[in-house]
Amino acid sequence: MSTARERILNAVRANQPASTPLPEIIIPASEIDLSTKFTETLNNIGGKVIAVNNYADILNYLEEATATRLLNISSIPELQQLRTLDHIPRMPHSLQDTELAIIKAKFGVAENGAVWITEDLLDQRVLPFICQHLMVVLDASSIVANMHQAYEKIGMESYGYGAFIAGPSKTADIEQSLVLGAHGSRSMTIFLINA
Amino acid sequence: MHTIDHAELADVFNKDEARVDWHDETLWWIRQKRDKAVNQLPEWELLRETASKIKENVLSNLAGYLEEFEGNAQKNGIIVHWAADAKEHNQIVLNLLKGKGINKMVKSKSMLTEECHLNEHLEHNGIEVIDSDLGERIVQLAKEPPSHIVLPCIHKKKEEIGDLFHEYLGTPAGNADPQFLTETARQHLREVFLTRRAALTGVNFAVAETGEFVVCTNEGNADMGAHLSEIHIASMGMEKLIPKRENLGVFLRLLTRSATGQPITTYSSHFSKPRSGTEIHVIIVDNGRSQQLGRPDFRNSLKCIRCGSCMNTCPVYRRSGGHSYHNAIAGPIGAILAPNLDMEKYADLPFASTLCGSCSNVCPVKIDIHQQLYKWRQVIVQKGYAATGKKAAMKMMSLTLASPTAYHLGGKAGRFVMKYAPIAVNNKLNPWYKQRDMPEPPKESFGEWYTKNRKA
Numbered sequence: 014m015s016t017a018r019e020r021i022l023n024a025v026r027a028n029q030p031a032s033t034p035l036p037e038i039i040i041p042a043s044e045i046d047l048s049t050k051f052t053e054t055l056n057n058i059g060g061k062v063i064a065v066n067n068y069a070d071i072l073n074y075l076e077e078a079t080a081t082r083l084l085n086i087s088s089i090p091e092l093q094q095l096r097t098l099d100h101i102p103r104m105p106h107s108l109q110d111t112e113l114a115i116i117k118a119k120f121g122v123a124e125n126g127a128v129w130i131t132e133d134l135l136d137q138r139v140l141p142f143i144c145q146h147l148m149v150v151l152d153a154s155s156i157v158a159n160m161h162q163a164y165e166k167i168g169m170e171s172y173g174y175g176a177f178i179a180g181p182s183k184t185a186d187i188e189q190s191l192v193l194g195a196h197g198s199r200s201m202t203i204f205l206i207n208a
Numbered sequence: 209m210h211t212i213d214h215a216e217l218a219d220v221f222n223k224d225e226a227r228v229d230w231h232d233e234t235l236w237w238i239r240q241k242r243d244k245a246v247n248q249l250p251e252w253e254l255l256r257e258t259a260s261k262i263k264e265n266v267l268s269n270l271a272g273y274l275e276e277f278e279g280n281a282q283k284n285g286i287i288v289h290w291a292a293d294a295k296e297h298n299q300i301v302l303n304l305l306k307g308k309g310i311n312k313m314v315k316s317k318s319m320l321t322e323e324c325h326l327n328e329h330l331e332h333n334g335i336e337v338i339d340s341d342l343g344e345r346i347v348q349l350a351k352e353p354p355s356h357i358v359l360p361c362i363h364k365k366k367e368e369i370g371d372l373f374h375e376y377l378g379t380p381a382g383n384a385d386p387q388f389l390t391e392t393a394r395q396h397l398r399e400v401f402l403t404r405r406a407a408l409t410g411v412n413f414a415v416a417e418t419g420e421f422v423v424c425t426n427e428g429n430a431d432m433g434a435h436l437s438e439i440h441i442a443s444m445g446m447e448k449l450i451p452k453r454e455n456l457g458v459f460l461r462l463l464t465r466s467a468t469g470q471p472i473t474t475y476s477s478h479f480s481k482p483r484s485g486t487e488i489h490v491i492i493v494d495n496g497r498s499q500q501l502g503r504p505d506f507r508n509s510l511k512c513i514r515c516g517s518c519m520n521t522c523p524v525y526r527r528s529g530g531h532s533y534h535n536a537i538a539g540p541i542g543a544i545l546a547p548n549l550d551m552e553k554y555a556d557l558p559f560a561s562t563l564c565g566s567c568s569n570v571c572p573v574k575i576d577i578h579q580q581l582y583k584w585r586q587v588i589v590q591k592g593y594a595a596t597g598k599k600a601a602m603k604m605m606s607l608t609l610a611s612p613t614a615y616h617l618g619g620k621a622g623r624f625v626m627k628y629a630p631i632a633v634n635n636k637l638n639p640w641y642k643q644r645d646m647p648e649p650p651k652e653s654f655g656e657w658y659t660k661n662r663k664a
């Protein structure tokens with residue numbers, strides 16, 4: 014007897030129509046000020062942007078934050094002194110009490126306020142989801158206008174896991190009332206470095 | 209055999225008029241949010257056209273893309289399975305769990321598993337499934353199916369949700385505050401995420417060229433489940449494929465703007481390789497899709513990206529509720545997908561439409577939804593599956609449309625009947641007037657008005 018795979022592929026081959034070409038994506042980006050648009054969009058979806066000039070500014074801002082229960086900083090040497098976890102956790106579950114996680118993003122997208130993050134920037138994939146609050150360090154110069162430019166930038170980069178994250182976790186499942194902090198982080202703050 | 213049809217189920221929904229109005233207005237509000245988001249993009253129509261063409265290319269080369277995806281996913285260390293139908297899909301999931309001695313699983317939103325009735329199958333076999341999307345958890349507690357593909361409990365009032373939480377999650381009686389109830393669900397489900405060894409998610413897009421797949425959520429539940437489990441099962445309808453990674457740019461721009469008016473979901477997660485020491489399994493499911501691919505009039509329905517905007521805009525869906533479609537996928541798109549699987553059981557669905565075309569206008573991949581509904585009606589009538597009432601109405605309609613004299617006479621007679629004997633119209637032969645107040649008939653028709661006024 015043939016396998017499910019063969020049966021499915023045979024049925025598809027028998028039924029698929031004559032081949033049509035794959036269109037090129039030629040979609041122009043609007044002329045916008047990228048940092049302004051990014052900030053505006055993120056504010057609209059419940060995120061917050063703090064403009065800074067350098068890591069010293071971030072350290073200043075975070076002075077009080079070091080008092081929080083557990084602070085995880087992945088892969089940002091400039092902020093390692095704030096880290097309260099002294100090892101890289103082997104099990105993702107051990108991050109469950111993370112109050113605040115600070116991570117770096119590869120770039121941001123102005124049209125939707127998303128930042129692109131790949132696994133190499135994280136201790137564990139679950140970190141930006143399991144923490145109560147998420148802060149992201151982003152270079153203003155890395156912001157692109159839209160998702161086409163975003164994928165152009167990603168290109169054929171290889172990653173085990175990558176994600177666009179746009180704002181705090183949210184739900185409106187109960188009578189369409191918007192509530193922040195469904196299962197992921199309750200807030201998302203971006204440190205936008207204007208260098 | 210008499211199967212309960214859409215009109216009867218809509219009658220049940222229509223008994224509570226205040227609730228119908230509320231349901232109608234809520235969905236229309238979401239439709240308006242979609243419009244606002246869409247109007248900000250001058251390139252919207254170009255995006256839709258491009259998306260539609262990409263999907264056309266996918267459907268016309270589906271076998272090749274499936275093989276390409278499989279090969280690349282395997283290179284990434286993902287294990288790929290094939291399921292010809294719902295039964296095979298459910299069996300694969302069960303075997304994977306049993307093989308690891310797992311009897312509890314957490315699941316994020318997957319309409320495909322609703323289509324396959326996976327939860328029931330696993331529960332019969334002693335496996336507990338907890339749905340982690342808040343809306344899905346709510347309908348699961350209520351022992352109901354989702355009534356909308358994006359907004360699973362859009363039919364529920366917050367007081368009813370408060371009662372459910374009181375009964376199952378121990379919240380104080382009478383508390384219906386969305387913030388409080390969401391926080392309760394967060395605590396309850398966090399415990400679930402941390403203790404489940406298996407997580408199942410859906411797939412929004414699978415990329416042939418890279419072997420990765422993308423899952424979109426606002427809540428973060430798919431990620432919480434997948435990143436904390438040792439086995440991640442991703443169930444995927446085979447039409448979810450796209451050729452290239454760069455195509456994601458087009459679809460991610462369209463999906464949430466169409467669905468809720470958001471510029472993107474909070475999380476768009478790209479799964480390419482398993483974490484070390486864990487497994488990712490992708491199940492590619494046919495379940496009637498290859499058959500639909502062979503129906504030239506209906507194959508475009510496989511372009512659907514499940515945004516739900518055809519439901520939000522549909523005057524029939526808004527006023528009859530998702531459950532009246534008695535199918536995992538409700539609304540206009542459900543009504544063209546369902547008859548492919550069982551023409552007799554779902555013969556009523558293509559008739560649950562005014563054919564106004566609003567669905568086709570909002571569809572981000574430009575499916576000719578209302579035209580397909582019209583075509584299904586003809587197929588269903590020809591094959592003898594149409595209920596008597598609808599057959600008569602259809603005959604009348606094609607008769608009046610075919611003959612101008614009959615159209616004018618029919619209009620006149622209709623206006624006369626409505627004016628003097630509204631009861632006669634409000635009968636079984638006229639499925640769309642049940643439970644509705646008859647509109648005030650115009651004193652003269654457009655035809656009469658035109659004849660009179662064009663001379664003036």
Ligand code: SF4
Nearest residue numbers: 512513515516518571
């Ligand atoms: S048919 Fe079109 S509008 Fe309806 S859910 Fe699918 S993609 Fe969205």
